[in-house]
Amino acid sequence: MREFKNIRIVIFHILAWVGVFTIPELFRPDSPAMPAHIFSLHRFLTFNLPLIAFFYINAYYLIPQILRKKQLYVYISAAIGIMAVILLVNHLLRLEMPPPQRMMHGRGRPGAMGGGMRLFLLFPLLFIWATSTSYRFIVDQLKTDRQNKERENIHLKTELSFLRSQISPHFIFNILNSLVALTRKRPEQVEPVIIQLSQMMRYMLYENDEQKVSIEKEIDYLQNYIDLQRLRFGDSVKVVFTVDNRASDKSIEPMLLIPFIENAFKHGVGLITDPVIEIYLQANAHKLQFSVSNKFNDDDQKDESSGIGLNNVERRLNILYHNRHQLRLMKSEEWFMVELSIELE
Numbered sequence: 431m432r433e434f435k436n437i438r439i440v441i442f443h444i445l446a447w448v449g450v451f452t453i454p455e456l457f458r459p460d461s462p463a464m465p466a467h468i469f470s471l472h473r474f475l476t477f478n479l480p481l482i483a484f485f486y487i488n489a490y491y492l493i494p495q496i497l498r499k500k501q502l503y504v505y506i507s508a509a510i511g512i513m514a515v516i517l518l519v520n521h522l523l524r525l526e527m528p529p530p531q532r533m534m535h536g537r538g539r540p541g542a543m544g545g546g547m548r549l550f551l552l553f554p555l556l557f558i559w560a561t562s563t564s565y566r567f568i569v570d571q572l573k574t575d576r577q578n579k580e581r582e583n584i585h586l587k588t589e590l591s592f593l594r595s596q597i598s599p600h601f602i603f604n605i606l607n608s609l610v611a612l613t614r615k616r617p618e619q620v621e622p623v624i625i626q627l628s629q630m631m632r633y634m635l636y637e638n639d640e641q642k643v644s645i646e647k648e649i650d651y652l653q654n655y656i657d658l659q660r661l662r663f664g665d666s667v668k669v670v671f672t673v674d675n676r677a678s679d680k681s682i683e684p685m686l687l688i689p690f691i692e693n694a695f696k697h698g699v700g701l702i703t704d705p706v707i708e709i710y711l712q713a714n715a716h717k718l719q720f721s722v723s724n725k726f727n728d729d730d731q732k733d734e735s736s737g738i739g740l741n742n743v744e745r746r747l748n749i750l751y752h753n754r755h756q757l758r759l760m761k762s763e764e765w766f767m768v769e770l771s772i773e774l775e
Contacts, residue, residue, distance in 0.1 A: 451478055480516040481554055485562040487512060493566045513555045612662045619661050630654050634685070642681035645713050649673055652687060656709070659695050667699050668706045677713040680774045683750050687711070689743040690722045690768045697766065698724030713774070720770040726761075747772075 488509060497505040609627070613620055633651050656671050663669075691709060699705045708723045740759075747755050747770075754773040760766070 447478075447482060477520070477554075480520060481558045484512060484516060484555060485558050485565075488559060489562040489566040489569075493563065509559060513552070513559070516555065517552065608658065608662045616661070616664075623658060623661055626654055626658055630658075640684060643684045644678070644681050645675060645718065646678050648682060648684065648687060649675060649711065651685070652691060652709075652711075655688060655691060663699060666705070667695075668704070669709070670707070671709045672711070674712040677715055677718070677774060680713065680715065680718075682718065682772065682774070683746065686743060686746065686750075687720055687770075689740055690720070690770070693740055693768075694722050694724040694766075697726045701727045716774060718770075718772045718774055720768075720772075722768045724766055725764050726766045 492505055492508055492512075496508060609620070609623065612623055630651065633647070633654075653671065656669060659667075660669055691707075694707045694709070698707045702725050705725055706723075708721075710719075710721045712719045744757065747757060751772055756769075756771045758767075758769040760769070
């Protein structure tokens with residue numbers, strides 16, 4: 431792929447030079463349809479080749495090796511010196527040409543080899559100097575932008591991997607607390623809970639490493655977690671989970687929604703009268719809408735892991751769905767509400 435890209439660059443440069451040297455001649459009023467001298471060896475040696483050489487010498491040596499090192503006066507002196515050498519060599523080569531070719535290649539009178547002939551090449555040299563300098567700065571800027579983008583992507587991937595690595599211990603911490611509580615209250619339910627937990631752990635191990643999973647798989651995972659909590663709390667907590675999935679072919683970041691539900695069960699039960707948790711998920715071809723509402727008690731003490739999940743998922747959303755999501759966290763006297771909207775690709 432890299433070799434193919436290099437070949438394309440070489441072809442582009444060749445075509446560009448052909449255009450630079452032929453198009454101006456074709457549009458000259460006194461020029462035939464295809465002037466023969468454009469392709470002559472003498473013209474190539476005395477006119478085309480010096481301009482091409484100066485372009486690449488300036489772009490690939492003078493600027494990176496001298497100008498980039500803050501040696502401005504040395505750079506200008508070197509560029510002027512090279513142009514002077516090119517003009518001198520051009521003048522000497524033209525002296526060896528017979529008078530008819532001098533007129534054809536120099537557009538001047540026979541013997542007119544003085545200042546006019548030197549100026550004939552000086553203006554193209556100045557144009558090439560400006561063009562090659564602009565070319566070098568544009569190439570360097572594009573390279574810098576690409577490197578910055580690559581560094582940013584590496585940084586974001588590293589941060590995302592770290593955020594994902596936090597999910598597993600945080601989730602296991604919450605599940606173990608649920609399992610301990612269930613063992614005390616309903617020991618007969620421990621076996622089916624462990625089976626369900628193993629399914630969830632399998633999802634965490636194999637799907638969490640994927641960049642994206644189907645929305646349907648994510649819904650199944652949420653359903654397993656909710657069923658697990660229903661076994662734990664029984665009828666003491668009213669849980670409503672409403673799903674309207676019309677985007678079976680769409681996918682999202684794995685374990686992106688579970689922190690909101692974990693947070694609802696963490697703070698939506700306990701010292702609360704008639705606890706209620708309402709979860710709604712709707713997805714179509716263009717958008718996913720997700721909301722969680724739960725009663726809460728300001729007097730309820732937070733444990734050490736509180737807040738990790740929500741901060742984690744907010745950062746992941748900013749990385750993965752930048753400018754493509756809306757997240758609202760709202761609190762009233764008795765209710766805490768989360769509303770999330772994601773534009774799907």
